[in-house]
Amino acid sequence: xxxxxxxxxxxxxxxxxxxxxxxxxxxxxxxxxxxxxxxxxxxxxxxxxxxxxxxxxxxxxxxxxxxxxxxxxxxxxxxxxxxxxxxxxxxxxxxxxxxxxxxxxxxxxxxxxxxxxxxxxxxxxxxxxxxxxxxxxxxxxxxxxxxxxxxxxxxxxxxxxxxxxxxxxxxxxxxxxxxxxxxxxxxxxxxxxxxxxx
Amino acid sequence: xxxxxxxxxxxxxxxxxxxxxxxxxxxxxxxxxxxxxxxxxxxxxxxxxxxxxxxxxxxxxxxxxxxxxxxxxxxxxxxxxxxxxxxxxxxxxxxxxxxxxxxxxxxxxxxxxxxxxxxxxxxxxxxxxxxxxxxxxxxxxxxxxxxxxxxxxxxxxxxxxxxxxxxxxxxxxxxxxxxxxxxxxxxxxxxxxxxxxx
Amino acid sequence: xxxxxxxxxxxxxxxxxxxxxxxxxxxxxxxxxxxxxxxxxxxxxxxxxxxxxxxxxxxxxxxxxxxxxxxxxxxxxxxxxxxxxxxxxxxxxxxxxxxxxxxxxxxxxxxxxxxxxxxxxxxxxxxxxxxxxxxxxxxxxxxxxxxxxxxxxxxxxxxxxxxxxxxxxxxxxxxxxxxxxxxxxxxxxxxxxxxxxx
Amino acid sequence: xxxxxxxxxxxxxxxxxxxxxxxxxxxxxxxxxxxxxxxxxxxxxxxxxxxxxxxxxxxxxxxxxxxxxxxxxxxxxxxxxxxxxxxxxxxxxxxxxxxxxxxxxxxxxxxxxxxxxxxxxxxxxxxxxxxxxxxxxxxxxxxxxxxxxxxxxxxxxxxxxxxxxxxxxxxxxxxxxxxxxxxxxxxxxxxxxxxxxx
Numbered sequence: 144x145x146x147x148x149x150x151x152x153x154x155x156x157x158x159x160x161x162x163x164x165x166x167x168x169x170x171x172x173x174x175x176x177x178x179x180x181x182x183x184x185x186x187x188x189x190x191x192x193x194x195x196x197x198x199x200x201x202x203x204x205x206x207x208x209x210x211x212x213x214x215x216x217x218x219x220x221x222x223x224x225x226x227x228x229x230x231x232x233x234x235x236x237x238x239x240x241x242x243x244x245x246x247x248x249x250x251x252x253x254x255x256x257x258x259x260x261x262x263x264x265x266x267x268x269x270x271x272x273x274x275x276x277x278x279x280x281x282x283x284x285x286x287x288x289x290x291x292x293x294x295x296x297x298x299x300x301x302x303x304x305x306x307x308x309x310x311x312x313x314x315x316x317x318x319x320x321x322x323x324x325x326x327x328x329x330x331x332x333x334x335x336x337x338x339x340x341x
Numbered sequence: 342x343x344x345x346x347x348x349x350x351x352x353x354x355x356x357x358x359x360x361x362x363x364x365x366x367x368x369x370x371x372x373x374x375x376x377x378x379x380x381x382x383x384x385x386x387x388x389x390x391x392x393x394x395x396x397x398x399x400x401x402x403x404x405x406x407x408x409x410x411x412x413x414x415x416x417x418x419x420x421x422x423x424x425x426x427x428x429x430x431x432x433x434x435x436x437x438x439x440x441x442x443x444x445x446x447x448x449x450x451x452x453x454x455x456x457x458x459x460x461x462x463x464x465x466x467x468x469x470x471x472x473x474x475x476x477x478x479x480x481x482x483x484x485x486x487x488x489x490x491x492x493x494x495x496x497x498x499x500x501x502x503x504x505x506x507x508x509x510x511x512x513x514x515x516x517x518x519x520x521x522x523x524x525x526x527x528x529x530x531x532x533x534x535x536x537x538x539x
Numbered sequence: 540x541x542x543x544x545x546x547x548x549x550x551x552x553x554x555x556x557x558x559x560x561x562x563x564x565x566x567x568x569x570x571x572x573x574x575x576x577x578x579x580x581x582x583x584x585x586x587x588x589x590x591x592x593x594x595x596x597x598x599x600x601x602x603x604x605x606x607x608x609x610x611x612x613x614x615x616x617x618x619x620x621x622x623x624x625x626x627x628x629x630x631x632x633x634x635x636x637x638x639x640x641x642x643x644x645x646x647x648x649x650x651x652x653x654x655x656x657x658x659x660x661x662x663x664x665x666x667x668x669x670x671x672x673x674x675x676x677x678x679x680x681x682x683x684x685x686x687x688x689x690x691x692x693x694x695x696x697x698x699x700x701x702x703x704x705x706x707x708x709x710x711x712x713x714x715x716x717x718x719x720x721x722x723x724x725x726x727x728x729x730x731x732x733x734x735x736x737x
Numbered sequence: 738x739x740x741x742x743x744x745x746x747x748x749x750x751x752x753x754x755x756x757x758x759x760x761x762x763x764x765x766x767x768x769x770x771x772x773x774x775x776x777x778x779x780x781x782x783x784x785x786x787x788x789x790x791x792x793x794x795x796x797x798x799x800x801x802x803x804x805x806x807x808x809x810x811x812x813x814x815x816x817x818x819x820x821x822x823x824x825x826x827x828x829x830x831x832x833x834x835x836x837x838x839x840x841x842x843x844x845x846x847x848x849x850x851x852x853x854x855x856x857x858x859x860x861x862x863x864x865x866x867x868x869x870x871x872x873x874x875x876x877x878x879x880x881x882x883x884x885x886x887x888x889x890x891x892x893x894x895x896x897x898x899x900x901x902x903x904x905x906x907x908x909x910x911x912x913x914x915x916x917x918x919x920x921x922x923x924x925x926x927x928x929x930x931x932x933x934x935x
Contacts (some may be wrong), residue, residue: 152410163360166761174842205828249375252378339361361559365565368566434595438566534728545810555756651757
């Protein structure tokens with residue numbers, strides 16, 4: 144029954160949810176007490192891990208928004224199942240503020256890092272599911288190479304977050320590194336693209 | 342005078358409000374203190390009922406959004422009264438974060454469950470009112486079968502939430518079960534549809 | 540320079556701000572501690588004035604949104620000054636959550652009522668300014684009767700809120716009554732309309 | 738790959754984020770305890786600097802929104818890089834609530850003022866970057882005079898915020914003055930415009 148909803152609505156609602164998620168995280172960035180000449184450096188140091196985890200999550204959500212729109216630019220129609228796969232993705236995106244807050248409050252605890260990695264793993268796999276469902280059912284004429292590359296990229300992200308979960312229990316510095324690698328990867332010149340001549 | 346407002350505006354405003362409602366609930370999902378190796382399981386256990394009530398409400402709001410759009414896809418024009426019936430629905434939707442927070446904070450108290458049930462009962466009846474007003478005044482050519490089925494579905498939801506309110510005072514496990522049944526019902530193959538050959 | 544911005548953008552931005560204002564107020568509606576069989580009635584009684592002031596503000600903001608859209612349905616173009624008169628209105632609307640919160644926290648204090656009345660007085664006058672600027676510069680062909688009626692309605696709202704400010708220092712029950720009269724007036728059959736045969 | 742996203746989407750997402758930023762700041766405007774006849778003036782005095790910094794930031798964000806839309810009214814297409822330069826701007830805009838909150842909580846501390854100035858300096862330079870990238874790559878036919886004037890305006894804002902950072906360590910009253918000058922400048926008749934006969 145839901146198959147009659149056009150893409151524009153789905154995009155607008157997703158945009159609203161993503162805009163709120165990306166902005167609401169900043170709400171946890173607050174000095175815990177009014178600043179004075181005495182407590183200022185203690186407060187700033189206290190805020191620093193929260194700020195860094197906010198920045199990391201902002202970039203990750205921004206990348207997801209860009210990908211979401213690139214995908215829905217290609218998809219011209221929707222069906223009920225796509226709508227719910229998208230809702231599934233939005234659910235995991237909505238947990239990003241919680242994961243960011245948890246990591247920012249206790250950055251050196253393995254479990255915080257594992258949880259942060261888990262939420263982003265679910266986001267990566269949620270997006271991969273959305274991408275593959277759309278590719279199979281709604282974009283029959285998409286070039287195979289692009290389909291394959293998108294699939295590979297998705298698996299890569301899932302693998303890295305999976306590694307981050309596991310390695311956080313060895314040392315949180317591994318997971319820090321891996322959390323930074325995903326956005327970095329996104330902005331680096333795409334070598335896979337050249338391989339596949341796309 | 343309000344009858345000159347097109348549907349697009351109504352949908353956009355509703356979308357904004359629903360996107361905020363669905364996202365703002367996550368704001369209560371927070372560890373009550375920075376995690377450490379000692380307090381982590383206590384904190385997680387403490388968060389669990391809040392998380393489960395969040396998930397339940399997320400799914401319920403998602404279902405309402407899907408229904409809202411299916412309805413307004415069928416309705417091409419609006420009048421002042423529809424606008425206010427929609428506002429009435431948005432009012433009860435706006436109480437969902439309060440009900441979710443209350444249930445998450447004290448899940449085993451009958452009154453929390455009764456209140457959660459009451460808010461969703463009002464949502465179900467608010468949506469049924471919207472559906473029936475639109476069916477009568479703005480969709481004169483809708484097939485009678487579809488009209489009847491939508492009505493039956495609405496009454497079913499209202500009945501279940503009504504039962505949840507009453508049974509929460511017998512045992513909160515009855516209301517837990519009933520709160521899960523409504524979303525489950527939505528995703529199950531629609532046997533009524535087959536009966537009516539629609 | 541701002542005169543090149545089309546109305547659609549102004550409306551969309553206003554919609555976003557109003558949707559957030561109307562929803563964010565619900566965030567203050569929270570039990571102050573987890574409910575238990577012992578504290579439940581104390582908590583509910585404590586929440587009641589907050590709930591009532593929320594309901595009052597929800598209705599008032601809903602009315603403003605309906606009026607805002609009716610107005611911009613009539614206005615087809617915008618100029619830089621209208622944009623800023625609208626921003627001025629949004630500024631005063633953005634103070635509604637503060638006024639609602641203050642009234643809900645101390646409903647029997649004259650100053651809370653006076654402040655609530657003041658914020659809504661500024662909203663009413665902000666809207667009247669927007670209405671009159673638009674009527675004069677952007678809707679030259681509007682019937683004079685409608686123009687006059689809108690003016691009168693605006694002055695009426697401003698007068699009532701003005702009275703509410705003054706009378707709150709005599710008894711807060713006067714201001715309660717006046718705060719309820721404005722929405723009630725809006726929903727009552729419009730006798731002025733009949734007088735002017737419009 | 739991101740170059741296929743039309744401008745409308747970029748604007749809608751930016752609108753959403755800006756609407757949330759401008760509204761969410763009001764959330765910190767709260768009496769710290771329920772008002773009573775005794776504490777009311779202390780509470781109001783306590784709220785005053787927060788209110789003033791809110792008002793200042795509201796006006797600044799409103800100006801940025803107006804400028805953002807004027808710019809994107811001129812730009813008809815987007816590319817991937819513009820999308821990310823816009824995201825960079827939104828990141829610094831998202832820090833405005835933190836800067837506002839910090840300044841409001843400790844208005845007479847040089848560091849609060851310096852931080853407020855820094856965040857707005859980054860916003861001004863982020864906007865200048867966006868303006869110049871768009872002017873160079875997406876608006877080849879823009880008159881040189883307008884291009885030059887926009888550049889000059891951008892540098893002027895950056896310079897003033899830079900001065901505010903430095904002078905805050907001499908006296909916070911200098912930075913207060915400079916923070917007020919930028920919005921005031923925006924509303925004053927544009928003498929540069931007359932000089933360049935545009």
